Amino acid sequence: MTSTRIERLVTSGQFTLDGGTWDVDNNVWIVGDDHEVVVVDAAHDAAAIAAAVGGRRLTAIVCTHAHNDHVDAAPALADATGAVIWLHPEDLPLWKLTHPDREPDAHLRDGQVIEAAGVDLTVLHTPGHAPGAVCLYAPALGTVFTGDTLFRGGPGATGRSYSHFPTIVASIRDRLLTLPPGTRVLTGHGDATTIGAEAPHLQEWIDRGH
Template sequence: MTGAGGSVRVDHAVVSGTFSLDGETFDVDNNIWVVGDDAECVVIDAPHSVDAILDVVGDRTVKAILLTHAHDDHCRVAPELRERVNGGSGAPILLHPDERPLWELTHTDRLWDVDLADGFEITVGGVTLKALHTPGHAPGAVCFAAPELGCVFTGDTLFQGGPGATGRSFSDRPTLEASIRAKLFALPEETVVHTGHGDDTTIGAEKAALGA
């Protein structure tokens, strides 16, 4: 897709840090996803390092910071990122309101800016990303589908090899599998899945893995 700022693309980097929940802490590598053209972009999740995210953004205008969910390894640096993009003029953080209990585990004194809901759309560089509410890994988990780019950004809802983790606070395996079947498996099988951790996969490959 080509807009006023040139061709829309998906830029990617990996950054390392920790994930903490239920009194345990783990080392994790998170994917940074930035979608846009040469003029503007959106950032999907804000893991570990603002500088690493800004390296991917470059000199582009950031329209929004889209959070797939509020586990600390996905939202920890979101408030700082909000303040530092666009020459310090900032950009809104978007998060599903059902994530507030998790958000407040990391950020006790400040909130996000815009509530996400199922079907919410945002356009960047002429390409539309649509929010799909996919609870299960977290109550307000959201995936962002970009049909024009043939991809979906799934956070920790769906990985190469199957659904995201459950068994911790605010998660539920049957709810997660139902979300995946209803929302993600409705996408074309060739849709590329850009995950919160690890390698890409496709909807078709994961449908086969789940026996869908």
């Protein structure tokens, strides 16, 4: 039985893109044990995330994509902890909108495995919401972290720059809905769901054509 656990922190701030700004609440996921953790999406408040990490060693900050509300606190958190910021290279144009003077530390690639306190997080490249969007699948935890690719009730938004609805539907169909139905889906915003709860609705989403 793994001692690795998942903790959720909700932080609040703003999402800005294409000249618009919206107030948002983001899920920050902390994956690890009593000694070592990984953060999925450092949103809005580096101090709050650092406080939730506490005395544990933060090894990695994994960005599911580079919209500002998912990466705005990443450099400050990395500077405070020495953690490595990981981002898929196809999201560098979005990253530079928020952090023009600071590159991520390392590039994610499809199929890569990041370890969180002995549990493997497998990177699934799932473009559509953003070109470099990724999900992180942890079979040992029966969980996939989907960022803004898949939510309870359907795909993430594709109405703004760098996004594409047919691409996100293909990513969800081919990379996520093939996971075991009981897999928990932990999202970038809002409530959790499961693969089995979302899979029957794929055709509805296509017909709706977000």
